[in-house]
Amino acid sequence: MENTVRLLKRIGFSSTTYLEAVALLYGDDGSIVNVVPLGFKLRDGYIVSKVYRGGRTYEAIVGNLVRSGCICITQDARLFYLSIFEKDRAIKLFTNREDVCDAIIEFAIESTDSERNSILMYAKPLAVKILRRIPRGFTRASASIIEALVWLTKIPYTSKKKRAELVKHIELCLESIHRSSRSKIYRSIARKIHIKMQKYINA
Numbered sequence: 001m002e003n004t005v006r007l008l009k010r011i012g013f014s015s016t017t018y019l020e021a022v023a024l025l026y027g028d029d030g031s032i033v034n035v036v037p038l039g040f041k042l043r044d045g046y047i048v049s050k051v052y053r054g055g056r057t058y059e060a061i062v063g064n065l066v067r068s069g070c071i072c073i074t075q076d077a078r079l080f081y082l083s084i085f086e087k088d089r090a091i092k093l094f095t096n097r098e099d100v101c102d103a104i105i106e107f108a109i110e111s112t113d114s115e116r117n118s119i120l121m122y123a124k125p126l127a128v129k130i131l132r133r134i135p136r137g138f139t140r141a142s143a144s145i146i147e148a149l150v151w152l153t154k155i156p157y158t159s160k161k162k163r164a165e166l167v168k169h170i171e172l173c174l175e176s177i178h179r180s181s182r183s184k185i186y187r188s189i190a191r192k193i194h195i196k197m198q199k200y201i202n203a
Ligand SMILES: Cc1cc2nc3c(=O)[nH]c(=O)nc-3n(C[C@H](O)[C@H](O)[C@H](O)COP(=O)(O)O)c2cc1C
Pocket: 020, 021, 034, 035, 036, 037, 038, 039, 040, 049, 050, 051, 052, 053, 054, 055, 056, 057, 058, 080, 084, 146, 149, 150, 153
């Protein structure tokens, strides 16, 4: 356990800062029940995530449909995007090619704590697999996509009055993607984020 925690800290898990990653959640029969980007902190040897009410993940945890899973450590913005909007494609990627993740942490859900609009999930790390040894550099485009997705996924849970602020944040992120990358994939994701944002605010 001590070794696992040391490794988790080297990967970037900490008690102070959310580590953003993609979680795969398993049902009792080992099938993938969901794939979802979540933020994680390390607390007393446990990986903790606050899952907000309103999504599939929340329902699956509350309904006891998932007891274990794995966390995929990646900076690949496309994986974050697919894990929200094209979950089947994301699952296919994860099942066909393990190397889409830089590291994988297998976990078992040890306990949960219900709060008013969320549930805290305490996951016990079982094994850590490091899959990428070559360092990956930081790109603003990738960071901005992930940031835009965070704001975008907050829109449905935000009052109409406050949505304009989120839209401003998203637009700044999209501008940053355009300024820092000519990647067709990134630009296509930026377009899709923009379309989704419009849909949310016009709904
Ligand atoms: C980088 C990133 C981190 C996120 N962290 C969380 C989180 O910690 N808790 C949460 O409830 N939602 C978080 N979200 C939002 C969910 O991923 C998003 O609402 C998702 O669509 C929920 O999917 P589901 O309906 O399958 O649960 C995050 C999104 C991104 C892009």
